[in-house]
Amino acid sequence: MRIRRTFAAVIATAALAGLGLTGAATASAPPPPPHTHRTENPTPGECIDGGGKVGANNICQGGTRNGELVD
Numbered sequence: 319m320r321i322r323r324t325f326a327a328v329i330a331t332a333a334l335a336g337l338g339l340t341g342a343a344t345a346s347a348p349p350p351p352p353h354t355h356r357t358e359n360p361t362p363g364e365c366i367d368g369g370g371k372v373g374a375n376n377i378c379q380g381g382t383r384n385g386e387l388v389d
């Protein structure tokens with residue numbers, strides 16, 4: 319009989335602790351990196367690394383630096 323009570327207490331404690339652990343795991347995720355505004359023109363390598371290509375008139379086409387003048 320003592321084993322059943324102990325087992326029930328362990329199950330109840332684990333169930334309550336499980337609720338706390340899921341909240342803690344969600345809250346411990348790292349924050350996203352801050353968005354920085356770029357003021358300098360990208361190099362051709364930065365344009366390509368960002369997923370674009372250098373097009374006519376040295377304009378980066380596509381990717382994260384789309385439409386920026388390439389130095």
